[in-house]
Amino acid sequence: MRLALAFLFALALVPAASAAGDEEDFDAVHHTADGNYLDFLPIGKVELPRLFVVRDASGSLGVRFFGSSTAAVASGEFEIESHGGAAHGEEEHVGDAGHEESPVEDVADESLVELGVIEDSAAPYDAHLVATGGSDVVVDLSPTRHLVFVFLAIGVLCLLFLPMAGKYKKGIGRDTAPRGLLQNMLETVIIYVRDEIARPNLGEKTSKYLPYLLTVFFFILICNLLGLVPFGATATANxxxxxxxxxxxxxxTQLAGTKDYWGHIFNPPGVPLALKPILIPIEFIGIFTKPFALAIRLxxxxxxxxxxxxxxxxIIFIxxxxxxxxxxxxTGVAATFMVLFVYALEVLVAFIQAYVFTILSALFIGMASAEHEHDHDHAEDHGLTNHDVAVAKANGTAPHKLHERTVGTEATFA
Structure with a gap:
């Protein structure tokens, strides 16, 4: 049924694409970008309020609030910024000889608009606004589409977990078995995050950092899934x-860092003195590359x-x-099947990316909070890594016993 509906929807788009093909080009990047409106096309767009902190010509600061971008432009205090360098609505420049100037930038901008690279500045909610009358915008605090969906994800989190917390306070799920479909489903995911993500990386410190990891996992997951509903926006694509x-x-991670963690960065053990000036900057840069990779990957x-x-x-429109x-x-027939396949893959990616961000966060925190000072001898004697030792401690197994078990397992599969 869903496949048939999607196919009919795709076929319905084709005549509209042919009729409106000369009026507007399809811009995939623009549809995924952020903006000061909620996109309900083809029904329409709903503008969001605008809030600016402005410095006037005298240097004093003030706050300007408007119900929409259109209202901000209509007030005369703001105007649409022109990509050619002059604000929308300003008079054309006149040269010394009395002839109107035609900057090359304006011609280039018109071409970019025709190609769909930049948006036409006719719609205030789709353009960058600047202050008029010698005033400057210090900071734009206006809510955007992605921010709205961030707060929507927070609201969904509250609706899911506040009732569940109330049940646990009453003893349901602690003194008795969980009750209800929602509590059972959420508890299954929570136990998975605790046992498969947090505990293997954090060991005895799992309970300390588990609330943060659970919050990150469910927040990212909900944001990812909200981006897949009709008229939705993916906040994590920002x-x-x-x-x-x-x-x-x-x-x-840095607050969880131990003396051993900082010692490995600024005084790497077992490294020749001549190599430390090279290795220390690399280790220090690694502190920042880890969160950078987290942000870019998601x-x-x-x-x-x-x-x-x-x-x-x-492709159907083209x-x-x-x-x-x-x-x-x-083309719509083939494109519909391909879109449904990628859409199903996107649902899987929504869960995978929440999992990847959470497990890497747990790994980084676990590496920073682990105590290695008493484990070096065991690691050297038995050929174990620090991760092996941490896992052994979490499971209550002595390092040499872990070595024996590993060797036995390897011999079995050899």
């Missing part, structure tokens, strides 16, 4: 959101999936505009 999440992991994976889906849909409606319908 680099600002993923950077904030990575910064939190960075802060927790952002890139979520953005790429949506771009693939939108470009597959865009073929229909170039070769006619019949070719567009034929």
């Amino acid at each position: 680099i600002s959101i993923t950077v904030v999440l990575a910064v939190f992991t960075f802060i927790v 952002f890139a994976n979520l953005t790429a999936g949506h771009l693939v889906i939108l470009n597959l849909i865009g 073929i229909s505009k170039t070769f006619g409606t019949g070719a567009g319908i034929g």
Whole structure:
């Protein structure tokens, strides 16, 4: 049934694409970008409020609030920034000889608009606004589409876990078995995060950092899934959101760092003195590359999936505009199946990326908080890594026993 509906929807798009092909080009990047509006196309767009901190010509600061971008422009205090260097609505420049100037930048911008690289500045909610009358915008605090879905994800988290917390306070799930479908489902995921992600990496410190890891996992998962619903937006496809999440992991990791952790960075043990000036900067840079990789990985994976889906849909418009409606319908059949496949893959990616971000966060925190000072001899004697020793301690197994078990296992599979 869903496949049939998707196929009919794709076929319905083709005539519309042919009719409107000369009016607007399909821009997949624009549809995945952030903006000061909620996108309910083809129904329409809902503008979001605008909030600016402005410095006027005298140097004093003030706050300007408007119900929408259109209202901000209509007030006369703000105008649409022109890519050619002059604000929208300003008079044309006149040269010394009295002839109107035609900057090369304006011609270039018109070409970019025609190609769909930049958006036409006719819509205030789709443009960058600047202050007029000699004022400057110090900071734009306006809510955006991705921020709205961040708070929506927070609301979903509260709706899911506050009732569950109330049940645990009453003893349901502690003194008795969990009750209800929701509690059983969530507890299954929570136990998985605790036993398969947190405990192998954090050992005896699992309970200390488990709340953070659970929050990160469910927040990212909900944001990913909200981006797959109709008219939704993926907050985790915004680099600002993923950077904030990575910064939190960075802060927790550094606060969890032990003397041994900092000692391995600024005084690597077992390294010749001549190599330490080279290794220490590398280890120090590694502190920042880990959260950087976290932010880029999550952002890139979520953005790429949506771009693939939108470009597959865009093929229908392109073929229909170039070769006619019949070719567009034929393309729509193949594109529909491909979109459904990628969409199903996106659901899987939503869970995988939440898992990857959480397990890497647990790994980084576990590496920083692990105590190695009493384990070096065991590691050297038995050929164990620090991770092996940490796992042995978490499981209550002596390092030499772990070595014996490992050797026996390897002999069995040899």
